[in-house]
Amino acid sequence: xxxxxxxxxxxxxxxxxxxxxxxxxxxxxxxxxxxxxxxxxxxxxxxxxxxxxxxxxxxxxxxxxxxxxxxxxxxxxxxxxxxxxxxxxxxxxxxxxxxxxxxxxxxxxxxxxxxxxxxxxxxxxxxxxxxxxxxxxxxxxxxxxxxxxxxxxxxxxxxxxxxxxxxx
Amino acid sequence: xxxxxxxxxxxxxxxxxxxxxxxxxxxxxxxxxxxxxxxxxxxxxxxxxxxxxxxxxxxxxxxxxxxxxxxxxxxxxxxxxxxxxxxxxxxxxxxxxxxxxxxxxxxxxxxxxxxxxxxxxxxxxxxxxxxxxxxxxxxxxxxxxxx
Numbered sequence: 674x675x676x677x678x679x680x681x682x683x684x685x686x687x688x689x690x691x692x693x694x695x696x697x698x699x700x701x702x703x704x705x706x707x708x709x710x711x712x713x714x715x716x717x718x719x720x721x722x723x724x725x726x727x728x729x730x731x732x733x734x735x736x737x738x739x740x741x742x743x744x745x746x747x748x749x750x751x752x753x754x755x756x757x758x759x760x761x762x763x764x765x766x767x768x769x770x771x772x773x774x775x776x777x778x779x780x781x782x783x784x785x786x787x788x789x790x791x792x793x794x795x796x797x798x799x800x801x802x803x804x805x806x807x808x809x810x811x812x813x814x815x816x817x818x819x820x821x822x823x824x825x826x827x828x829x830x831x832x833x834x835x836x837x838x839x840x841x
Numbered sequence: 842x843x844x845x846x847x848x849x850x851x852x853x854x855x856x857x858x859x860x861x862x863x864x865x866x867x868x869x870x871x872x873x874x875x876x877x878x879x880x881x882x883x884x885x886x887x888x889x890x891x892x893x894x895x896x897x898x899x900x901x902x903x904x905x906x907x908x909x910x911x912x913x914x915x916x917x918x919x920x921x922x923x924x925x926x927x928x929x930x931x932x933x934x935x936x937x938x939x940x941x942x943x944x945x946x947x948x949x950x951x952x953x954x955x956x957x958x959x960x961x962x963x964x965x966x967x968x969x970x971x972x973x974x975x976x977x978x979x980x981x982x983x984x985x986x987x988x
Contacts, residue, residue: 797957802937804952813950821890824954824962826942831949836970840870840903840923 679712686716799824806830864936864958865983866908866928868918873897874972887961887977894963897972912936912956912980924966926978936980956980 677685688694689702707713767773801824804813816825834840871884873895880888880900891900908916908928919925922945929939931953941951942964954962958980966974 797960799957799960799962800955801962802953802955804950806950807948811949813952815952816894818890818894821894822960823890823894824956824960825894826950826952826962826964828942828950828965831967834967834969834974838969840921 682707682710682712683716686713687720689713690717690720798822801826863983864912864980865986866912866916866918866978867905867981867985868908868920868926868976868978869905870903870920870924870966871900871975871977872903872969872972873975874899874901874970876971890961891963891975895965895973895975900975903974907986911983912938918978920976924974924976926964926976928978938980940978942976958982 685694685702685707689699689707694702702708798819799822801815801817804815804826806813806828811828811830814827814829816827818825869884871881871891873891874897876899878899881902883902883905884891884900888900892898902920904920906918906920908918910916912928913930915930916928917925918928925943927941927943931937931939936956936958937953938956939951939953940962941948943949950964956962956978961977961979964976964978966976968974
């Protein structure tokens with residue numbers, strides 16, 4: 674088996690360690706005494722020490738950005754999450770530098786800007802298209818007054834009202 | 842805040858601003874007089890035109906009122922109980938409004954006009970003393986109601 678390349682031996686040793694060899698491959702491994710091969714032994718020892726180190730390592734803390742969610746999970750487990758979620762708790766949500774308050778202020782600012790910048794229709798001239806008397810003796814005429822930006826309906830024949838007449 | 846939410850809030854704000862600026866009819870019954878003296882300061886924006894059209898020197902407000910509803914619906918503008926105007930919207934798009942000028946329960950004149958915001962319609966009323974009554978009807982922004 675010394676014909677095998679050391680890299681091949683490491684590969685086979687890793688698969689052996691991971692119990693990834695099939696029955697025939699395992700028989701072939703044993704028949705050729707690979708388990709006592711120095712390269713294979715070294716590879717298996719490295720793998721074992723790596724596994725040991727991983728198992729003994731402390732659990733990693735969740736990333737800072739996930740703290741909020743872990744808190745939620747913990748409070749839900751403790752049975753106090755649902756009620757605390759109400760009220761102004763939503764104000765704590767944030768995406769990057771943007772908080773809800775900043776978002777609302779930005780949106781209102783944008784709306785105000787749009788309202789100010791929107792073209793406003795200036796005063797236009799009213800156009801009286803029809804004016805008809807509904808009483809005998811009354812006469813109406815439409816007086817165009819475009820220069821005054823006004824529409825005028827002139828009525829003649831109305832009853833005179835003396836000074837002091839109280840319009841109730 | 843996510844961008845769509847910000848846009849939604851912006852649109853809601855614009856919509857709210859538009860609602861607040863809803864066109865609303867306003868009217869005043871004015872007496873034009875030949876004597877000199879100060880006119881009603883509330884008529885300042887109309888004075889030049891009133892003088893040019895009707896020729897009287899001084900104008901005072903006998904009564905003024907906002908319509909009973911917005912310009913998009915039926916409305917009654919009652920500056921006095923004796924002379925008032927009923928308005929009915931006619932069609933969409935252009936602010937086409939049907940109007941009736943009444944004295945008490947009698948319709949004196951009815952007609953139809955396109956009335957943009959802030960452009961007054963003057964309806965001459967009867968002669969009054971040594972002057973004349975003029976009904977001013979105007980579509981205004983409802984935001985002016987509190988002023």
